[in-house]
Amino acid sequence: MNELKNPFASEEITPAFNDEWQAKRRVAAAVRLLTEVLVTSSPDTSKMHDIAEQLETTAADFAASPRVYGRLDWIRSGEHGSYGQVSHELNPLAGYSNPLAPPVTTRIEGDVAYGHCFCGWAYEGPPGSVHGGYVAAIFDQFMGFAQKLGKRPGMTGYLHVDYHQRTPLTTDLQLEARITSAEGRKTFMEGKMYAGDALTASCNALFVEPRQGIYSLEAQARPEEVFSPPASDRG
Numbered sequence: 649m650n651e652l653k654n655p656f657a658s659e660e661i662t663p664a665f666n667d668e669w670q671a672k673r674r675v676a677a678a679v680r681l682l683t684e685v686l687v688t689s690s691p692d693t694s695k696m697h698d699i700a701e702q703l704e705t706t707a708a709d710f711a712a713s714p715r716v717y718g719r720l721d722w723i724r725s726g727e728h729g730s731y732g733q734v735s736h737e738l739n740p741l742a743g744y745s746n747p748l749a750p751p752v753t754t755r756i757e758g759d760v761a762y763g764h765c766f767c768g769w770a771y772e773g774p775p776g777s778v779h780g781g782y783v784a785a786i787f788d789q790f791m792g793f794a795q796k797l798g799k800r801p802g803m804t805g806y807l808h809v810d811y812h813q814r815t816p817l818t819t820d821l822q823l824e825a826r827i828t829s830a831e832g833r834k835t836f837m838e839g840k841m842y843a844g845d846a847l848t849a850s851c852n853a854l855f856v857e858p859r860q861g862i863y864s865l866e867a868q869a870r871p872e873e874v875f876s877p878p879a880s881d882r883g
């Protein structure tokens with residue numbers, strides 16, 4: 649595959665593209681910390697109202713700056729980086745600049761994709777364990793990236809997750825994925841999630857290249873805007 653044209657290209661998180669994203673990463677890290685503190689602390693009620701007021705003021709400050717909705721808008725001005733760079737930052741599972749992202753990191757070695765992830769208390773489902781929906785979301789992101797191993801990247805057709813045992817919180821989770829077979833536009837994959845030596849979950853996924861090609865998703869942007877990844881995306 650021409651790696652430069654892989655829409656899923658996002659190597660192990662690299663340094664931020666510029667100072668803007670570096671600063672945004674810092675804000676996102678603070679918001680993650682805030683989320684963790686929010687779900688693991690019990691200040692008195694009046695203090696929480698004070699904190700809420702401060703945060704509302706902060707959010708209003710932010711909202712007063714120019715607003716940008718969606719990756720296509722981010723790349724349009726040419727000031728914030730390429731589609732690959734913006735995706736790298738804002739992906740909801742892997743983007744360092746998106747506080748929703750734990751984040752999931754990934755790398756390819758030979759014909760195997762590896763990744764890791766760390767979920768704090770905000771991700772609790774069963775006691776002390778990662779919520780199953782997040783386990784599935786982590787797999788979807790990771791397997792989507794792992795398609796880099798194949799020739800015809802596509803969208804998730806299905807993602808079947810087996811939960812073997814509870815996935816622990818506050819633990820480094822290791823991910824592994826391989827392509828099991830490919831047939832025309834279809835790529836079949838399997839993935840595993842480990843906490844130490846324990847296999848906590850595994851998945852089988854089908855990714856399907858859309859009939860008009862993955863680039864049909866770029867209809868609203870010129871290809872050169874979308875697929876001009878930086879050196880850091882070229883892995």
Ligand SMILES: CCCCC/C=C\C/C=C\C/C=C\C/C=C\CCCC(=O)SCCNC(=O)CCNC(=O)[C@H](O)C(C)(C)COP(=O)(O)OP(=O)(O)OC[C@H]1O[C@@H](n2cnc3c(N)ncnc32)[C@H](O)[C@@H]1OP(=O)(O)O
Nearest residue numbers: 655788789792793803804805806856858859865866869874
């Ligand atoms: C500005 C530029 C933007 C460019 C960006 C490009 C790509 C970016 C896309 C996503 C990247 C985002 C993040 C990347 C990181 C992580 C990835 C996360 C992945 C996702 O989060 S992605 C979102 C969830 N995902 C969807 O939102 C898919 C909705 N869906 C569809 O878009 C269509 O449904 C599609 C395209 C799947 C197929 O549509 P289609 O019309 O192209 O193909 P068709 O139906 O003909 O199927 C062809 C053959 O696949 C078999 N087949 C199809 N579906 C099957 C199923 N479910 N089970 C079993 N077999 C299935 C058929 O049975 C047939 O098989 P056969 O050929 O043997 O008959």
